[in-house]
Each structure stands twice: as C-alpha cells, then as structure tokens.
Amino acid sequence: MLPAIHALNIILPFLYLATFGIYVYDFMNEKAAFSNAKRVFLFVTLLLHVFYLLARTIEFNHPPITNKFEIFTVLAFAIGFSYFLLELLTDVRGTGLFIILFSVLFQIVSSLFIEDLIEVKEILRNRLLGMHVISALLGYSGITISAVYGLLFLILYKEIKLSKFGLIFNRLPSLETLERLSFISLLIGFILLTISITIGIIWLPSAFPNFSYLDPKLLSTGVVWIIYGAGIVTKLSARWYGKKVIMFSLVGFTLAMLSLMLSNIIAESFHSFT
Amino acid sequence: MNLIGISLNHNTAPIEIREALHLSKNEIVELIPKLKEEVYLEGFVLSTCNRTEIFGIPKEPGIDYKDVIGALLEFKPVKGISPDNFLMYFSCGAVKHIFSVATGIDSLIIGDSQILGQVREAFDISEDMDFAGPMLRRLFDNTLKVGKRAIRETLIGEGAVTVSYAAIQVVEKIFANIDRKSALVIGAGETGELAAIHLRDKGVEKISITNRTLARAEELAAKIHSDITPYEYFKEHLHNFDIVISATSSPDFIIDKKDIQAMMKKRRGTPVVLMDIAIPRDIDPEAAKIDNVFYHDIDSLKVIVDQNLNKRKKEIPAVEKIVKDEMVALFSWYNTLDVVPAIRSVRDFFEEIKDDELKKIKHKVTEEDYAKLEDMSRRLIGRLLHNPTIKLKELAESGTDFQKVISYTMILKDLYNLEKIEEDSHKKTA
Structure with a gap:
C-alpha cells in the first residue's frame, strides 16, 4: 500500500x-461550461483523498493527526468536503474557487513535508482522540468557510454600494445567499466544535494525568465557543441581518485564529503531542 | 432563389416615417390580397414600431422592388417618404436579412427579445391568409430555427438592456428570493409601469403603486393586479417595503435622507433597495450612505445597460455564424428541388428510346407480339429506373445529405445529357 500512498501524496496537490x-475558469467565463463537470472533478478528488487518508491510517496504524503536516492534509480534505456538501445542499456553484484555494494550499504544504510515521505516542492511536481532532478540524473548516463567505459578502456589498x-x-x-451560506457553515462549524469540546472534556481527564481545566488551549477554545x-x-x-451578522462572523474568526495561535505559541500545554 | 423584398427600419428612416408607415395587424390583413394580386405569389409582411418589411416570391419575372414599394405606398401613403428610405434585397441577401432580423442583431436594441415573436406572428398571418406556399413555409421554418438557435447557443439576449430591467437585476443581487419581497412603485407613468411589470414578472409577492393622481395609480394597479398606497401617506408606509422604485416627474426630492433614516429605524436595519429611475431624481442620494440601504439612480443603472449591450455586441459574430449555417442548409434544400424534374427527364428519355425502338419493329411482328413487347419494355424501364428513382427521392426528402443529392442529380443529367435534350425540346416547343 505504501507505493499507492506515495503516489497519492504527489497526485493530490x-x-x-x-x-x-x-x-476559476468557470467563474471567469460567463457561459459556465463546466458547471457540472467541476463538481464531478471535486468529488473524484475528495474520493481519492478519503482513500489516501484511510490508507495512511491502516498502513501506519494511527489516524493522520500526529503532526501538523498530517493535520494539514486532513484540513485540506475537511475544507473541500465541507464546501462540497454546502454546494450540494444549496446549489450555489459560483464560490468554490475561494474555498478550494485553502485546500490547495494545505495539501501542497502537507505533501511537501509529510513523513511516513510509524512510531508515534500510544495516546495518538486512540480512537476518541481521532474523533476529537477530526471534529475540531471540521469545526474550524466550517468557521473558515463562514469567514470566506463573510468576506465575499463584504466585497459584493461594497461593489453594489459603489455601483461597481x-x-x-x-x-x-x-448578498442574502452569501449571508445564508456564511451562517449555515458557521452553524455547522459550531456544532462540530461543540462535539469536539464535549469529547475532549469527557476523555482528556482520563487520558492525561496532568490534565487541567485551566489549560490555555482549552480556555481559548472555550472563549471562541462562547463568542x-x-x-x-x-x-x-434578535433577528440580526446582513452586514452585522457578517461582521460578527469575521470578528469571531479573527479571534478564534488569534487565540489558537497565541495558545499554541506562547503557552505550555499538555495539549501538545509532538 | 427568386426571393425579393424591401425593408424600412431604424437605419434608413427617422422615427416619424417609421411610425407613419407602421402597419397594424388589420392593415396587414388588408394589404396581403393587394400584394397577391399585384406582386407576389407568396410572401409575408412584418411591421413593428421600428421596421416594416415585405418579402416574397414575385408573380412573374418582370416584377422588382419598385413594384413592391409602389403597392405598399399606394396602400398606405406616407408624406415625406422616399425610395432612399428602403433597403432592397434579393435571393441570398434577402434570406440573410430575414435571418438577421429574427435573431435581433438587426434591431435597434441588439438582441431584442420581442422580434422573434413578431416574425412568427407575421408568418402566421401569411399562413392564415393563404399567402404562404412551400418556399415560404420552408423559409419560415428556417427563420424560426435561426432565432431559437441564437437565443439558445449565444448570449445575444442576455442581461438587462433597459434601465428598469437593470434595476431588477441589481435587486436580484441583493435579495435571494425576490418573490418573497414587497415593493413600492412611486409614479404610474411609462417608466413606473415598466418597472412594475418587471417586478410582477419576477414574481414579487406584494406590489403597491402610489401616484399623485390616484386614477392613474388605480389604472396601473388594475393592470398588474397590485395594491395602491395613497400618495399622501406613502412615506408612513415606506418601512413596509423591501424595494422602492421611484419614477415620478417631480422637480424636487420626494424622499429625503431623514425619511430613509426613519424608515430604517422602523425596519430595524433590514436591507432595503431604493431605485431612483426618475429625471430629475426623486430620492436624496445621501441615502446611499446609510448602512444596508442600496441606493441607485439612473446613471449607475445605465452602467449595467451599457455593459450588457457591449456583451451582446460581442455575440454578433457567433449569431452571424448561425445565420450562415442555416443559409447553407436552406440553399442546399433549395438545390434539391431540382431532383423531381431530373427524374422526370430521365423517365422521358427512356420512354422516348422505348418508343423509337418499338416503332422500328412495329411492322415486323404480329399485333399480339407487339403488345407483349410493348408491355415487356414498359416493365423493363420501370424495373431499371425503380431503384435510382426511389433512392434519389428518399435522399432528397430526408434532407440529410444535400451535397450527395446535388452530385447524384448532376451525374444523372451529365450521363444522359439531359440538359441538352431539355434545351432542344424547349426550342422545338418554341
């Protein structure tokens, strides 16, 4: 299976x-010639990506969440998959390039630096940890997509206001559609983050002897969740509409990213496995 | 193809002449018998506010454009009109012009969506008046096909090309479900009416009309099945509407920034679209600075109209390609019309040989034997010509390979030297 994993690692980006x-081509061209074909292309890419992730899990006997480059490939998949679901649910097909760009970037970085890790800490082979991390990643994908739609909303809002x-x-x-897409992805992201936090709170105390509720990563995630x-x-x-909702989503996303970065960079935590 | 016709349109005549020459449906119905009597075997008359066109197959060889113009102006004299106001077309040029008209690339507003329907109506009148023969029927079919292909295969009819429709296009970029929104149209004049019709066509759930003169508001409301908001109180009800389109002839603003602020307060900040399509403007443009207020005036909407017109212009080569394709198809079909006379000539040629040969032996055999020989040679010719005749006819009727039909016909004529024989026979008759 190893040759297949290596081949997919090159092919996926x-x-x-x-x-x-x-x-991008479909967005730039008014005739929308690839309206259906592009969806099929994304589906095939995601299908191969699932195979790649499963193959890695089986071959290396742990879910691909043990270091940031493994997490990046899961993130690339999570973003692409979340967008795919959103496109299927809403049939809004013109915004894919703004989301898939993130998948491209994460997958390129992952493919360049990922290694074949067989020896990992025993805790990283735990299934609950796998669910905890994957739901967290999907949750963050949700709020990232929400922020992208928020940004698109603001750009279009400004263009219309300025008659461009x-x-x-x-x-x-x-604008209404973009707002709806932003809110739906935020809602899905929030639910997945809630699942991740719940699993974490139940499982972490039993898994780590040095567990603390005052752990910086736990606190920052809690703050983001509350916001x-x-x-x-x-x-x-209160039936908020339009720009107000979008601004909230963007501020929430900025805070989430900042708190994630700060808690990872500055604070020492049990919540690190590398 | 012996098709001749005339056209008076926005490129050749000022609006006064176009309006004066415009023929109503009743007038066309009256004109057709005159054309049948004096000029055409079959044909059609198309008349819209921007063009009057008459095309057909002449009754006899000497008839030309002057006769068509003469018949038209005799029926409807127009002061100040001259032959220079008419374009004249013949055969290929006539077909190309008719196709171009049907696609809208010859219209004042490029890609005009109404013209194909008007062309269809003109053809229908001809059909009803027994003015459409096989040639014209085929031309009608191809013309409608060209028009439909242009709409389906190009972007010639895409995008708003009127200010009121551009306003609707902007509204659709703000609201996802325009049919669930409510709209107020201020002003029941021509522009207001057009905007109200567009809103209704887009399925806007609740439309209300307000106008200084109540009777006109009532008239428009009845036309589009909408409500009326009394002009004196419309400002108090502004907050109830997601879309406000204003098209009055008021010299001053009728809605100022304070009105909008009050309205937004009552709407708790939910987005509203204000379309000011009046000249001079009706709504204070300062309103645009308020959050969630999307204000647009005629200048900003004209940007959309110009963009769409430019896009349509870029589609003209693609439409012209369709016109060319269908012209080739029509003329290929036309060329196959030669098949039937060719088959008849071959049969005559064979019959003539049979008669000659029978004549030679008539007095050398008994009457009974002669009858047998005559019957045998008749059956022989029938069997010999059966397959080529059937195949050629089938090929021509299927219309799938015109080139093959033409080559077969030409080979047939060449092999049996039919053209010379036909010429000699014409000379003898003469």
Missing part, C-alpha cells in the same frame, strides 16, 4: 490545483 483551475458592476457583481450569488454561541443565539433571537 495536482488534483486540487486542477479542480481549483476549473472553478464588474466580475464580482456578475458572478457571485446574491460564537452568543452570536448565534443573538442572530436567531
């Missing part, structure tokens, strides 16, 4: 690049 290329009726105006879906939760409740109860 090219497949994501090709998919991204088709989405160019490519962005012609090719993006309506998003409060935002979602406010949006639904």
